[in-house]
Structure formats: structure tokens, C-alpha cells
Amino acid sequence: MTKATPFLMFQHGKAQAALDFYVATVPGSRIVSIERFGPEGPGPEGSVLRATVEIAGQSVMAHDSFLDHSFDFTPSWSLFLECDGESEAEQLFAALGEGGQILMPLDNYGWSRRFGWVSDKFGVSWQINLQ
Incomplete structure (x- = not known):
């Protein structure tokens, strides 16, 4: 079965701080799982490769991009x-x-x-x- 999950891509290693903030701020939120980049990369060691969180019961994925992008989040989402x-x-x-x-x-x-x-x-x- 195909499944759609919102995905948040953070830059400059901000994913962990953002997820901690959301879990502490929004009732019904929790970190479900986190996979981190290891010493072999390609992202900085310890940064978030892939995380799954529930924000007010909604499953959301997150990632720390190791590439600098010319775009970021937009209010239209x-x-x-x-x-x-x-x-x-x-x-x-x-x-x-x-x-x-x-x-x-x-x-x-x-x-x-x-x-x-x-x-x-x-x-x-x-x-x-x-x-």
C-alpha cells in the first residue's frame, strides 16, 4: 500500500533541535525513531539521517540535509x-x-x-x- 508522510528537511544540523522543540511544545507529540549519520557520512556524524516523529498524533519524517540548498520551508505548506x-x-x-x-x-x-x-x-x- 502506498503511504504519504509529511517530510521536513532541515539544513545546518537543525533537525534534532526542531524535533525536541516540537515534542516539548505540542501535546501528543513524541520521537518515534532516529537514525543518525555515522563517521562514514555522507552527512556530519551524529546529524539526523532520518527521523520519525508524531506531532499531535500525525506521523512526520525529518532529515538533516548535508547539502546546502537555495530553498527552505515556505508558509504555503x-x-x-x-x-x-x-x-x-x-x-x-x-x-x-x-x-x-x-x-x-x-x-x-x-x-x-x-x-x-x-x-x-x-x-x-x-x-x-x-x-
Whole structure:
């Protein structure tokens, strides 16, 4: 069976820090497995070759690219978090937006009582929505 899994490619060895941040910040998240580059490379020893994490129950893969790319994450792709309570939405918006960029402030836009969009300090975009 074919299966699609979101895949996050980090540059400059940021994958581990990003995954640790997501697991500590988003409820229902955990690191499932991590494979690391060894001394033979081709990436820097100890950097993330392939990781699988669950972010709010969603399986996501991650990797530390050992090549410099002229592209990075774009806000047109994001993780959408459905929150049960206003305090959870506000906490996630503040934590994920810290050191990043607010794309849409947490507010009532007509389709949701509270919705916000941020790009975190690693460049990954998040939409936070109060159900």
C-alpha cells in the first residue's frame, strides 16, 4: 500500500533541535525513531539521517540535509493544529511563534473564533485553530 508522510528537511544540523522543540511544545507529540549519520557520512556524524516523529498524533519524517540548498520551508505548506481550548491555542501560538514570524495574528477571521498562522524559529509554518 502506498503511504504519504509529511517530510521536513532541515539544513545546518537543525533537525534534532526542531524535533525536541516540537515534542516539548505540542501535546501528543513524541520521537518515534532516529537514525543518525555515522563517521562514514555522507552527512556530519551524529546529524539526523532520518527521523520519525508524531506531532499531535500525525506521523512526520525529518532529515538533516548535508547539502546546502537555495530553498527552505515556505508558509504555503504548514502543519494545522486543532485546539480544544483557547488557552491551548494561545500557548501554542506564542511558543511556536517565538523567534519566528507571525503570518496572521491569533484572531477571529470569521471562519474560526481564534485562528493564527506562524512560521517558527526553524522556518516551519503552523496554523493554530480553535475548534
